[in-house]
Amino acid sequence: MYDVLVIGTGPAGCMAAKKSADAGYxxxxxxxxxxxxxxxxxxxxxxxxxxxxxxxxxxxxxMTFSHPQINxxxxxxxxxxxxxxxESEGYNIWRNLFDHYLALKAxxxxxxxxxxxxxxxxxxxxxxxxxFKDWEEEAQVxxxxxxxxxxxxxNNMVTSNNTNPIITYQTFCRGNVDLxxxxxxxxxxxxxxxxxAWFNVKDEYIIMGVGVQDPSLMKTYHSRFLSFLKTNxxxxxxxIVKEEVGIIHHITPEFQVDLGKGRVFFAGDAANLLNLLGExxxxxLASGYLAAHAIKSSDNPKGxxxxxxxxxxxxxxxxxxxxxxxxxxxxxxxxxLD
Numbered sequence: 001m002y003d004v005l006v007i008g009t010g011p012a013g014c015m016a017a018k019k020s021a022d023a024g025y026x027x028x029x030x031x032x033x034x035x036x037x038x039x040x041x042x043x044x045x046x047x048x049x050x051x052x053x054x055x056x057x058x059x060x061x062x063m064t065f066s067h068p069q070i071n072x073x074x075x076x077x078x079x080x081x082x083x084x085x086x087e088s089e090g091y092n093i094w095r096n097l098f099d100h101y102l103a104l105k106a107x108x109x110x111x112x113x114x115x116x117x118x119x120x121x122x123x124x125x126x127x128x129x130x131x132f133k134d135w136e137e138e139a140q141v142x143x144x145x146x147x148x149x150x151x152x153x154x155n156n157m158v159t160s161n162n163t164n165p166i167i168t169y170q171t172f173c174r175g176n177v178d179l180x181x182x183x184x185x186x187x188x189x190x191x192x193x194x195x196x197a198w199f200n201v202k203d204e205y206i207i208m209g210v211g212v213q214d215p216s217l218m219k220t221y222h223s224r225f226l227s228f229l230k231t232n233x234x235x236x237x238x239x240i241v242k243e244e245v246g247i248i249h250h251i252t253p254e255f256q257v258d259l260g261k262g263r264v265f266f267a268g269d270a271a272n273l274l275n276l277l278g279e280x281x282x283x284x285l286a287s288g289y290l291a292a293h294a295i296k297s298s299d300n301p302k303g304x305x306x307x308x309x310x311x312x313x314x315x316x317x318x319x320x321x322x323x324x325x326x327x328x329x330x331x332x333x334x335x336x337l338d
Contacts, residue, residue, distance in 0.1 A: 007145060
């Protein structure tokens with residue numbers, strides 16, 4: 001039986017696994033896909049993320065970076081066409097390489113790393129049994145970091161699941177757009193998406209994406225966004241190299257966060273944590289760190305979970321402030337001020 005079983009090798013899972021191993025626990029870290037695996041994400045590390053990673057994992061290696069290496073911040077255009085420029089330097093990384101690096105560092109710390117699809121779990125008095133396709137494992141505590149559509153939530157009904165997520169669709173293209181390449185650009189015009197539309201640059205690729213609630217409309221909105229970029233920012237597309245579809249949590253004015261129940265904790269997207277317009281790496285790292293810290297704070301699950309919830313209050317308040325700020329500059333997100 002493991003002390004801690006962590007599901008998902010994203011930033012939340014790798015942080016939770018490594019910190020648990022650092023504390024002397026016997027840790028199993030599983031992911032449903034072989035690493036390095038693709039992850040649909042803008043791959044922007046804000047300063048908070050950089051500081052947490054370098055404090056716990058060491059200096060981020062060059063091989064994880066894309067060009068331009070430095071992201072200077074976000075330029076947001078609201079539905080009225082007003083532009084807001086927020087400058088704050090961060091890193092521009094490839095998520096597949098970055099997550100693989102974190103997982104290998106966790107393995108170096110003593111974590112057992114395995115490819116396996118966790119299907120469900122059931123809690124007993126003194127342990128949790130996690131069911132995989134052909135076998136099962138037991139652990140005293142499970143930390144589920146398996147994304148916005150957490151399989152553990154869905155199959156166990158441990159707590160409420162996000163039933164109405166945002167579907168993200170983005171294309172990697174070769175070409176040019178007359179927008180600053182070292183900024184992440186977000187557009188809130190409802191004609192362009194059902195959530196937001198975005199543009200950023202990675203290496204030789206220009207990336208254009210949209211967020212929708214109706215998956216059948218993702219290519220329609222993406223086509224509108226491309227036409228908008230052609231008309232307003234001289235977009236010239238030579239070829240489309242790759243398409244990506246992803247899922248993020250749909251933040252609502254209730255700001256519902258699910259940190260777990262009993263011996264099963266949730267972190268990152270699985271906990272419904274998401275900052276302004278989809279930035280989730282920093283909250284994933286923080287929640288993974290604090291979940292691991294809570295486990296060593298008490299001898300009983302109730303004490304562990306209470307510590308985790310208490311320690312997460314600051315990060316949850318930060319998340320809420322960000323969305324309320326967006327509500328102050330965007331009529332589309334005005335509901336966050338109610």
